[in-house]
Amino acid sequence: xxxxxxxxxxxxxxxxxxxxxxxxxxxxxxxxxxxxxxxxxxxxxxxxxxxxx
Amino acid sequence: xxxxxxxxxxxxxxxxxxxxxxxxxxxxxxxxxxxxxxxxxxxxxxxxxxxxxxxxxxxxxxxxxxxxxxxxxxxxxxxxxxxxxxxxxxxxxxxxxxxxxxxxxxxxxxxxxxxxxxxxxxxxxxxxxxxxxxxxxxxxxxxxxxxxxxxxxxxxxxxxxxxxxxxxxxxxxxxxxxxxxxxxxxxxxxxxxxxxxxxxxxxxxxxxxxxxxxxxxxxxxxxxxxxxxxxxxxxxxxxxxxxxxxxxxxxxxxxxxxxxxxxxxxxxxxxxxxxxxxxxxxxxxxxxxxxxxxxxxxxxxxxxxxxxxxxxxxxxxxxxxxxxx
Numbered sequence: 001x002x003x004x005x006x007x008x009x010x011x012x013x014x015x016x017x018x019x020x021x022x023x024x025x026x027x028x029x030x031x032x033x034x035x036x037x038x039x040x041x042x043x044x045x046x047x048x049x050x051x052x053x
Numbered sequence: 054x055x056x057x058x059x060x061x062x063x064x065x066x067x068x069x070x071x072x073x074x075x076x077x078x079x080x081x082x083x084x085x086x087x088x089x090x091x092x093x094x095x096x097x098x099x100x101x102x103x104x105x106x107x108x109x110x111x112x113x114x115x116x117x118x119x120x121x122x123x124x125x126x127x128x129x130x131x132x133x134x135x136x137x138x139x140x141x142x143x144x145x146x147x148x149x150x151x152x153x154x155x156x157x158x159x160x161x162x163x164x165x166x167x168x169x170x171x172x173x174x175x176x177x178x179x180x181x182x183x184x185x186x187x188x189x190x191x192x193x194x195x196x197x198x199x200x201x202x203x204x205x206x207x208x209x210x211x212x213x214x215x216x217x218x219x220x221x222x223x224x225x226x227x228x229x230x231x232x233x234x235x236x237x238x239x240x241x242x243x244x245x246x247x248x249x250x251x252x253x254x255x256x257x258x259x260x261x262x263x264x265x266x267x268x269x270x271x272x273x274x275x276x277x278x279x280x281x282x283x284x285x286x287x288x289x290x291x292x293x294x295x296x297x298x299x300x301x302x303x304x305x306x307x308x309x310x311x312x313x314x315x316x317x318x319x320x321x322x323x324x325x326x327x328x329x330x331x332x333x334x335x336x337x338x339x340x341x342x343x344x345x346x347x348x349x350x351x352x353x354x355x356x357x358x359x360x361x362x363x364x365x366x367x368x369x370x371x372x373x374x375x376x377x378x
Contacts, residue, residue: 026314026316029316029337030309030316032316032318032337033307033309033316033317033318033337034307034316034318036305036318036319036320036337037291037293037305037306037307037318037320040293040303040305040318040320041293041305044293044295044297044303044305045277045295048295048297048303049297051297051301051303051322052297052298052300052301053298053300053301053324053326
């Protein structure tokens with residue numbers, strides 16, 4: 001086989017993480033938690049004043 | 054200028070400023086925008102202790118949620134000494150390997166004594182199930198503090214004790230820990246700028262021949278605190294707290310455990326008002342929790358705690374009362 005280019009290596013890595021059931025269970029939790037963390041930081045910095053009394 | 058100087062020695066008054074030309078007469082004068090003061094690198098503030106690096110986030114996001122009834126009574130006998138009585142009746146969760154939660158109905162009474170001095174603090178608690186908790190905090194010198202934590206039980210091999218020696222320097226803090234099971238630990242935190250402090254810790258667990266190293270960073274300004282911690286035990290912990298106003302804080306944290314592949318993130322609020330303190334949070338697991346402490350009267354607080362996990366069908370509601378300071 002021809003040596004895999006870096007783009008193909010990345011695609012191979014992503015596919016192995018997404019299409020494998022066990023890994024996807026962990027990765028979906030990781031994405032959800034990271035999304036909640038980043039989203040809450042953006043919310044706090046930009047709209048935090050809405051929650052002030 | 055009140056000094057008595059003869060008229061001959063006073064300087065002539067400065068000439069009047071030239072008349073403003075064009076836009077300079079219309080726009081407000083330009084203020085110095087490049088930071089008010091130069092950073093004094095030799096006089097950086099002392100950082101928070103390493104174990105308290107995430108204290109704002111912990112205070113807002115981790116109230117002591119409970120299920121059942123809780124009643125605490127603290128009676129001060131004099132300025133330094135007080136006794137406390139606590140009753141708890143409810144379910145406590147037992148950590149289990151499977152995903153089901155195991156709840157054990159528990160009831161206990163806890164008697165405690167506290168001695169508080171500026172230089173010495175002694176706290177002892179004894180429970181009806183035979184456990185004893187003791188804490189000592191002693192200021193040996195202005196900069197050196199000794200802390201002792203002990204939990205003694207009837208069951209053999211379950212007692213724990215830890216000695217901590219804390220040294221506070223001008224812009225750094227260091228701590229050395231010795232515990233049972235041949236536990237040795239040390240940590241060090243240094244202010245590297247007026248807002249940023251970096252720290253690291255190492256530990257060695259003799260009985261299990263385990264060692265670990267961790268790094269932490271904390272960036273804080275008047276309005277926000279951001280911290281990050283990484284440990285060789287495979288834990289990554291990040292937190293961010295935004296102080297929206299004097300009474301309101303919003304906090305968020307993220308924890309990843311590589312060994313157990315466990316990821317948790319939560320977002321919460323903390324309202325500190327005159328008559329009550331309300332904390333609530335939502336988790337990435339879909340768990341919603343709230344904790345309310347309402348001041349009914351001088352020294353009398355009413356507590357409500359709730360934690361709802363729809364996914365696991367685990368509903369925990371608790372109420373209680375605290376009497377005394």
